[in-house]
Amino acid sequence: MSGTFVGMPAFPKAAHEAVNNPTLRGNLRHATHTIRAKRATAVAELTDWAALREAGKRIKDHTLRHLDRYLEQLEASVTAAGGIVHWASDADEANRIVAGLVKATGESEVVKVKSMATQEIGLNEALEAEGIRAYETDLAELIVQLGKDRPSHILVPAIHRNRGEIRDIFEHEMSEWGRPAPDGLTDTPAELAEAARLHLREKFLRAKVGISGANFMVAETGTLVVVESEGNGRMCLTLPETLISVVGIEKIVPAWRDLEVFLQTLPRSSTAERMNPYTSTWTGTTDGDGPRTFHLVLLDNGRTDTLADEVGRQALRCIRCSACLNVCPVYERAGGHAYGSVYPGPIGAILSPQLRGTASEIDASLPYASSLCGACYEVCPVAIDIPEVLVHLRERVVEGGPVTREGNKVVLQPAKGHAAERAAMRAARWAFTRPGALRTGQRLASRTRRLHPRTLPGPGKAWSGSRDLPPVPAEPFRDWWQRTQGGKGGAK
């Protein structure tokens, strides 16, 4: 994934800063609460939401279970429609392919549609190193790029910025990149949108190469779909002579008809609209309309490793709507940056450790960045059981075991940091399988209960820092049960 995230501290440490930043917390609270209520209304309009959700889940599951076949079908149909298909095992290979394609056009700048896949592989930085400047054209991506910032939300990467901060970024930074912000720019959203329109228009009109991702790829027809709001997507997809789309291999759906499910569930889940302002679909190239050359770069970058995990693979159903971020109590307080990945929030907590593995401090901590409340699963339009995968990944971090990395089966060692937890669990297992020892231990604990500390010593200190230790009762349950014959007659 993107080099910008290398060396991230573990989630609790990264989140600590965010939680103590009142502006950030205010911005996040305002934005997530606004969208939460609207989403609920948009979803309630469709009486068959549960059936659409189930259909979306099944379409994606079926596709993933036969991904090899659908990838080959997609390749054939895109090629037949005049597109050129490339395959990239990892981020470096994808970046090399794209840089090579841009260079072959003789151009040194490109315009970009917002794309999670290109964020994930750090394409902009890779192009910069090759002397190619990539202009982000989505408003929020523009705010992030101008502010030399990192994205903190899937749909609205600049969600951590309020209108006043956006105004300041535009005023100070736009002139570095092209047309400066208009004089006397205020912080009204309409004026900020107008400033972005003016700033980017000259770039759209002269662009020769566009780079996009895609929300869906239809195997049967070779059609790609981009769902957007501002029209920057349409600009990048239709004005340039060359279009390069970098798309994760899990974005396939089998048939044209399958779009009838996702074009209903995606807009309502993400921006809470009946339909987003613009959706573009294209199949290869069209004579006299739009780019003359179309390249599709199919990206693996950890997706096949994720696919190899029978529990974890459901994360690949994700359609990047970001509904799970907007309802998550942890995301609302910690913000997106703490997740150390372009995929923040609940989906990021299960996607990043699978795409990247759990070797780094941040990735090993992500499965714990949740209270397991389940709100994310509730709103997910493809019914990803995020809590189930979180628990599964916690087990993998603590216990280790077989996983697939870069296509190879390897055995993961148990994580070091969890030695105390494992020792405690081993002791518990020993005691629970020996009733006599358990009874003695419990009686001892009851008799000494006045001497128990309020916080744990040693490695347990951090755990009890934010939790009360449960009080030990005066009499163990099993003694009480025997004495009262199971509480018969209301005995105390």
Place this chain on the structure above:
Amino acid sequence: MSSRERILGRVRRALADVPQDDTPYEQAVSRDYVREHGERSVAQTVDLLAENLADYRAIVHRCTAAELAAVIGRLLAERGSKTVLVPAGPNEEWLGGTDAERVPDRAESTPHELDQVESVVTGCAVAVAETGTIVLDGGPDQGRRRITLVPDHHICVVRVPEQVVSSVPQALERLDPVRPLTWISGPSATSDIELDRVEGVHGPRTLEVVLVSG
């Protein structure tokens, strides 16, 4: 080994648990959702389209075929447009009521030239009532995708009721995936500032939809 072979190999190894006789697509996908939401007469479906278009800030007009040229003429005049982009299809029936200079949709026009044109008039392939969406498929009365993108004012003619469907599933049935499609629901907008919707970014900031009957 090529990356293609490497990725396909990884996929196949990852799916070792999937049986040869796994449930085929037709049975694996449940389609218990409805084809349209609610029961409506044809006239009610057209009303719903008008309502949902307006809800997302498109400006809706209704007229008969005989009045169309006069309505388009009036909308262009009110806007003060001196130039209007026109795809190959529309004729005097649509444009007889305006003296704005007609700029034809040509392959050789540059984006900068299109940027000088004030308005564009097109038809559409289908309109979706439940979502307030018009879909363009590049047909003769719609032209290239870029002509409805660069000018700031788009007038779109929808023939009612024949071009109107209730729902997204019904719209997809009518459309040809081979053609480049643009689904438009209101003028360009963004939710990128504090997750609140603001109209008017890169696409046409004014979308006027004329529902023509008869």
